[in-house]
Amino acid sequence: MGFIEKYHAAVQQNKSLVCVGLDTSPELIPQGMSVLDFNKAIIDATADLVCCYKPNMAFYEAQGQAGWETLLLTMHYVPKNIPVILDAKRADIGNTSEAYARAVFTQLKADAVTVSPYLGFDSVEPFFKNKDYFAFLLCRTSNKGAADFQSLPCEYEGKKRPLYEIVAEKAEKWNVNKNIGLVVGATYPEELRDIRQAHPDLTLLIPGVGAQGGDLKQAVHFGVNKNLSGIAINSSRQIIYASKGPDFAQAARKATLTLRDEINKHLGELKK
Amino acid sequence: MGFIEKYHAAVQQNKSLVCVGLDTSPELIPQGMSVLDFNKAIIDATADLVCCYKPNMAFYEAQGQAGWETLLLTMHYVPKNIPVILDAKRADIGNTSEAYARAVFTQLKADAVTVSPYLGFDSVEPFFKNKDYFAFLLCRTSNKGAADFQSLPCEYEGKKRPLYEIVAEKAEKWNVNKNIGLVVGATYPEELRDIRQAHPDLTLLIPGVGAQGGDLKQAVHFGVNKNLSGIAINSSRQIIYASKGPDFAQAARKATLTLRDEINKHLGELKK
Numbered sequence: 001m002g003f004i005e006k007y008h009a010a011v012q013q014n015k016s017l018v019c020v021g022l023d024t025s026p027e028l029i030p031q032g033m034s035v036l037d038f039n040k041a042i043i044d045a046t047a048d049l050v051c052c053y054k055p056n057m058a059f060y061e062a063q064g065q066a067g068w069e070t071l072l073l074t075m076h077y078v079p080k081n082i083p084v085i086l087d088a089k090r091a092d093i094g095n096t097s098e099a100y101a102r103a104v105f106t107q108l109k110a111d112a113v114t115v116s117p118y119l120g121f122d123s124v125e126p127f128f129k130n131k132d133y134f135a136f137l138l139c140r141t142s143n144k145g146a147a148d149f150q151s152l153p154c155e156y157e158g159k160k161r162p163l164y165e166i167v168a169e170k171a172e173k174w175n176v177n178k179n180i181g182l183v184v185g186a187t188y189p190e191e192l193r194d195i196r197q198a199h200p201d202l203t204l205l206i207p208g209v210g211a212q213g214g215d216l217k218q219a220v221h222f223g224v225n226k227n228l229s230g231i232a233i234n235s236s237r238q239i240i241y242a243s244k245g246p247d248f249a250q251a252a253r254k255a256t257l258t259l260r261d262e263i264n265k266h267l268g269e270l271k272k
Numbered sequence: 273m274g275f276i277e278k279y280h281a282a283v284q285q286n287k288s289l290v291c292v293g294l295d296t297s298p299e300l301i302p303q304g305m306s307v308l309d310f311n312k313a314i315i316d317a318t319a320d321l322v323c324c325y326k327p328n329m330a331f332y333e334a335q336g337q338a339g340w341e342t343l344l345l346t347m348h349y350v351p352k353n354i355p356v357i358l359d360a361k362r363a364d365i366g367n368t369s370e371a372y373a374r375a376v377f378t379q380l381k382a383d384a385v386t387v388s389p390y391l392g393f394d395s396v397e398p399f400f401k402n403k404d405y406f407a408f409l410l411c412r413t414s415n416k417g418a419a420d421f422q423s424l425p426c427e428y429e430g431k432k433r434p435l436y437e438i439v440a441e442k443a444e445k446w447n448v449n450k451n452i453g454l455v456v457g458a459t460y461p462e463e464l465r466d467i468r469q470a471h472p473d474l475t476l477l478i479p480g481v482g483a484q485g486g487d488l489k490q491a492v493h494f495g496v497n498k499n500l501s502g503i504a505i506n507s508s509r510q511i512i513y514a515s516k517g518p519d520f521a522q523a524a525r526k527a528t529l530t531l532r533d534e535i536n537k538h539l540g541e542l543k544k
Contacts, residue, residue, distance in 0.1 A: 023368070058368045061375035065340045072337065089364050091388070093415040093484075096295070096330045103333035116363070118390040118410055120417025138390055143365040145392025148442060154426040154435065163426065163435065170420060212365075 002179065003111040003134035004203065006083035010051045011229055016260045017220075017267075019085065019205065020046055020252075021236025022055035022074060026063065028241055030248060035063070038248070039074040042240055045249040047079050049256045052111075052232050054205075056087040075108055085205065085232070086110035089138060091123040101126040105133055112136060114183055114205070117167045121174065134179045137171045139195060140164040142185025142208030168195050172202065181205060184223070186214025186233070193222035204231045209259075210238030216259075220266035228267050235259055274451065275383040275406035276475065278355035282323045283501055288532045289492075289539075291357065291477065292318055292524075293508025294327035294346060298335065300513055302520060307335070310520070311346040314512055317521040319351050321528045324383075324504050326477075328359040347380055357477065357504070358382035361410060363395040373398040377405055384408060386455055386477070389439045393446065406451045409443045411467060412436040414457025414480030440467050444474065453477060456495070458486025458505070465494035476503045481531075482510030488531075492538035500539050507531055 001009075011017060022039055029038045043053070055074060060067035078084050086108060090100045104113045104127070112134035115124045127135035140150055150164040171180050181203035184192050188208075196204065204223050208214035216233070223231040239259070243251030273281075283289060294311055301310045315325070327346060332339035350356050358380060362372045376385045376399070384406035387396045399407035412422055422436040443452050453475035456464050460480075468476065476495050480486035488505070495503040511531070515523030 025371070056364070056368055056371075058362075058364055058371035058375065062371040062379065064375070064379040065337060065344065067375075068337045068340045087364075089362070089388070089391075090330075092328070092330055092359075092361050093413065093479075096328055099297070099328075099330035099334040103330065103336070103339075107334065107336040116361075116388050116390050118388050118421060119361075119413050119415060120420030120422070122415050122417040123413075124417075141365065141391050141395075143391060143394050145394040145396075148392030149390060149435065149439065150392070152426040152428055152435070152438065154424040155432075156424055160427075163421065163424070166424065167421065207365075 002132050003083045004179065006081065006111055007051055007203070007232070010082050013081070014049055014051060015264065016049055016051050017229070017231055017233055017263050018050045018256055018260045019052045019054050019232040019234040020050050020239050020256060021087070021234050022053055022240065023059045023236040024240060025059055030244070030246060036070045036073050040077050041249040042252050043077055045253040046239070046256045047082055049253070049260050050082060052083045052085055053078050054085040054087050054234055072108060075110065083111035085112040085114065085136065087114045089114050089116045091116045091119050093119065094122040094126065097123050097126040101133065114138065125174070128174070128177060128179050131177045131179060134181065136181040136183050136205045137167060139167050139171070139182040140184045140188050140191045142187045142212050142214065146185065146188070164191065165194070165198070168199055172199055175202070183207065186216070186219035187212055189215060189218035189222050192219065196223055196225070200225055205234065206231055207234040209233060210235040216262055217266050220263055221270060224267065224270065228270055233259070233263060274404050275355045276451065278353065278383060279323055279475070279504070282354050285353070286321055286323060287536065288321055288323050289501070289503055289505055289535050290322045290528055290532045291324045291326050291504040291506040292322050292511050292528060293359070293506050294325055294512065295331045295508040296512060297331055302516070302518060308342045308345050312349055313521040314524050315349055317525040318528045319354055321525070321532050322354060324355045324357055325350050326357040326359050326506055344380060347382065355383035357384040357386065357408065359386045361386050361388045363388045363391050365391065366394040366398065369395050369398040373405065386410065397446070400446070400449060400451050403449045403451060406453065408453040408455050408477045409439060411439050411443070411454040412456045412460050412463045414459045414484050414486065418457065418460070436463065437466070437470070440471055444471055447474070455479065458488070458491035459484055461487060461490035461494050464491065468495055468497070472497055477506065478503055479506040481505055482507040488534055489538050492535055493542060496539065496542065500542055505531070505535060
């Protein structure tokens, strides 16, 4: 079963559009605890409340070889019915991206991956040419520096518009297998609205609520598709570090529940 | 000693502007041999002929945890006087890029890293804010899809020019520690010439000769700075797979020597 089928099933079953970001740093978890045990506790505490998980490879690579093993075991621990987006932001020339795709989908058995568009089509195609793969292209990211390049007015097919809009248009064109989505930060709600209006069917991964300060109501209202779905709202630090004490897993559950219910409340506003 | 000092010393000592790309795939090396032993033999055979090495992380990550160990041991095996550029094409939001920078410079002890600019300043700053780090920003990559976004005419500071030129300008602005370079493919010689003319002092990492078909003479003539240096011309497959037989290391040495001497011949043409 591919990412999108798993995602839809998890959204239904858990009544949730929450993605929990497993961005675990050893120095931020209870002393003496392994990152793997921490992740397992977070997963146990939240698996009935999420539509997906998203570990970011950086936090595991920062721990070297041991980190790679932790990532692998964490991914294997996630219940089979919950899809995992590996946040990798990869892309390279064709034969190299093929190797990254093997790393992500064969070695680590991710359901989806985030990829960076700067190198163009042949650099991202290995992440979606197999129908069982799924790739989220970075479009409008949640960080401050996003404007440096993504917001530059660029000319494409005779029209001038921000670079990120052109990325979204290309993604739409490349999406013949229906296995491409976009990363759009909650910190730029107007851009999120524009992207959703232009691309009613693309699935959006939305980081930037929580620690980054994005507005949740706008993220939901502007992000959802006509079925009031099609988004995964990611929160990492606000959930996994909700408590620094031994009650971290309970606190993570509570934070996930709160986020899920807030999202659902905002979905309810749209039904009226 | 930082990347640039090591690079200059190696250029002098080995009379070489050759970067050997250690993009080793297990299925392309002599049967029964480990990737680590293959890499060691390549390094032994070429260390007096290069100005740097460049392993691409993708080929190691494709082998999972064992690949990570192979990469680490390969990097440790490179003689201390030869700098290593880790080809990673990373970048993420600030706190995540900090983790990648730890992976690259602390765990893997690279001298330099390649980074992708799409997420903007705060996503790449962690790779050059420490003066001992060095980052090559992707500017005009060597692949066919590069034109999809990098060549779009964009507006910046009231002037219209291709996106890759704006990336180069930003890199120049951000280069307060003199530890930023650019990746510019040999497959686009005119763009290479324009970038060198506009940025006489930036170090350029030039992939795309060899298997990708870039013209070597143009890469040298258009790429070098006024001291007839400031470039590292990468070749991966044409060197490491010069022979598929047990003489692969000798063949790699011969291919490196040929490339070094061709580059030096083209440098000689410029001295006239």
